[in-house]
Amino acid sequence: MQAHPPLIDPKQTYASVTDKISSMVLTRRTPLYWILGLALSFSLVLVLTVCVTYLFIKGVGIWGINIPIAWGFAITNFVWWIGIGHAGTLISAILLLLHQKWRTSINRFAEAMTLFAVSCAGIFPLIHVGRPWLAYWLFPYPNTMALWPQFRSPLLWDVFAVSTYATVSALFWYVGLIPDLATLRDRAEGKVAPVIYGMLAMGWRGSARHWHRYETAYTLLAGLAAPLVVSVHTIVSWDFAVSLVPGWHTTIFPPYFVAGAVYSGFAMVLTLAIPLRKFYGLEGYITDKHIDNMAKVMLATGLIVAYGYLIEMFVNWYNGNVFEHYMLLNRMTGPYWPAYWALITCNVIIPQLLWFRRFRTHPGVLFIISIIINIGMWLERFIIVVTSLHRDYLPSSWGMYIPTRWDLGTFFGTIGLFLTLLFLFIRFLPVISIFETRELLSEEKDANT
């Protein structure tokens, strides 16, 4: 058997890993590429602000949506962002439960990515409701109208699923940060930083009793987050599958959505991890082994997604329903055919390169493949949302959806928001879990002696 390459440089010590990771936050000099990156991302946030402000003034008519295509970019983007978040939870929770040690150096920023992706996702349903100032009507609360939300609707299940997911992801992330915040408190200089980190660390002192309860809480949270993450995208898929629209009303949707979510999420983790490790010199922490493993997960989930496409086609052909037949034909050859074939190229054909080790361990190639998969998964949601709605049962009610500049501005604006939050996170909090790296180092030392 091949000896497995080390997940961490064995020459490192507890002090050196602590100093290296915390120096990214505590160093006084802000790198120029960080400032440029933040400036670029933040200008997209300004675009988002303009788009949303204009939307609040004029209403959803500024978008390309209409009847029959009432769900346009907003829902496409919502599903895409939520899906991206799923890889973070998978890495932090499911890989923890499976004792996959390689998760250690990527879990922190993957969790941050989850949190920021969910924040971007949450914007879309809220601004799509038309009267966003009444969005709180989605929640059950005692009100003078004596009304309740419709508990039997998948759209309301979605409200509960996504808000629970956002809350649990935030808790998981924060709990994971507490010991590292204590490290920053003890190492930060100046007057303000130690106080802020100190308050956030809540007086963590590394007591053995505390560690014991901490690990219990962390494992339990992982155990709770694992089924949660599966439930969230399942419920998102029910938004579609519980309706009677051709192309939506199918039982393959939940598993296929969950696999697609993990697929796009890992693609996003790679899109972020590859530049991050290059610019901050983290090759000793995010090793080629990590990159290779993530590429393998991407290949596996990509194949599940491809299988989903195949079964969808088969069931469409086999069920003998003329509306379903037409839907499939329309997807492949109708007005949106370029998007469909681009989706197949991005999600099914190009990722087959990941079978080769050479591509899985080449950061440049992998970075490009991961971006292609991100685009492919966005197109998949666009195809599902738009092609099913634009031509359903009644040909007299067919229509076309063409996104406007406001649709595009809002979408790219959320990408800016996502990147802005990530840039701030990289600057102010440790991107790699310091205490888990120390623990990993201790385990590797034990294994070698």
Add this chain to the structure above:
Amino acid sequence: MTAATTYGLMAEFDSPEALLAATRSAYAEGFRRMDAYSPFAIEGLDDALGPHRNWLPLLVLLGGIGGGLTGFGMQWFANVVHYPLNIGGRPFNSWPSFIPITFEMTILAAAGVAVLGMLALNGLPMPYHPVFSVPRFELASRQGFFLCIEAEDPKFDLQKTRSLLEALKPVGVYEVAPW
């Protein structure tokens, strides 16, 4: 009571193994009021401090059950008692469609209890604690491993405990200022 003049004595070690061994010998000497501090969780260290009941899993279970019952109860109350709507003769208590929200509420409450319960049982937030008065203690979040025997322990004696700790080959032994 010596508690008025000192919180306890703290010994610093340079490896997790040394801290674990020191904690075991301190326990064997009969010390009970003590705590060990380390920059990461060390397997067996909690047990070395003596038997201890961890209430957290039970609390999380109760939290989850409570959350699930609340979630289902809310939907049942809204649809059966408070605002029943007859839609095509379907049952008011259409429980299968209440399951997703029940599930989400179970997870939400259990996760909330796991985090708040962990903090509460650990007595956090507690911004100041006597151990922070030792200057070297800031290494407890980097590469230092510490054992603190508290003055409240009936066997505590400033001189005897100090020589005992020094026999364990620590990096240093420090006196911890009281509250």
